[in-house]
Amino acid sequence: MKKLKNYIIGHKSEMIVPEFNEIGKLCAKIIEGNNIYLVEQSPKAIIEKSLLCYGSDFQGSVKSSKSILGNVCMPPIAICPALDLYWFPSASPYRNDCVWISLAHFQDVKKVNDQKSKVIFKNGFSLCLDISVQSILSRRSLALLLRYEMEQHLKSQMSVLYKSRNGFTLIKQPEELKYVIRISEN
Template identity: 40%
Template structure:
């Protein structure tokens, strides 16, 4: 697995999974369609840096998603609307257990053991997440609602 100091989210990015290294530093295993990387940044740092790269702030994206969806916590975010880069957190983004997943790369989800879910990505990689299937489906639904709402607003402006 290739190591990187920093990582920028792109269309191939499927999931950001937190992992501590042997020195106790929080890093990330980045799952892409064709590659997997070990990155020294935390998942949240990658999300924050990627938002800035694409012209916004993480805080701004969170605030907008809360407003659009009418929810207050664990909101999905649009890292970049133009490239359709949307991710949702599996738990509080401040938790060192938070996995960020791009729903566009999910092929299937299945219940797994008690209160866990198996996420099968389009490239057949599998992730086990610590939330129930129904909760994960709800997160996917909220992410889809955010994406559709933002796309409709952009299209409405073009039509005027």
């Protein structure tokens, strides 16, 4: 296992698992394909740093998710929609035992018992969590809905951008706070 000081989530990142290091500091174990990294940052710090690198922040991402999904508890977040980086938490992000799961790498979930489940990833790795199957499936469904709604919004905006072949120019009127629109045709 390779040790890192910091980490930015990318398309190969699959899960972020909290782990205390040998001196009791909350760190994160990252699964990325066949690689496992121990990062000297908490899972939430990795999420926050990754969001900042992709142009957002944690509070803004949560606010955006809640705007789209309604006032849901523990919403999924879009770290970078362009790279299909949608993640959901296993518990409150403020708890030390919160595991973050990549929607793109999630394959299935199996019941271990009433309050324990086994999450299976596309690469064959699995992770046992102290959370019911129904809770995992519910959080995954919210992440799927978030991705769908964001993709639909993007598609609707792109169709508007490409419909018009005409341009326009805004011309400021002298000595006034007024702009006139002049339409130009190609």
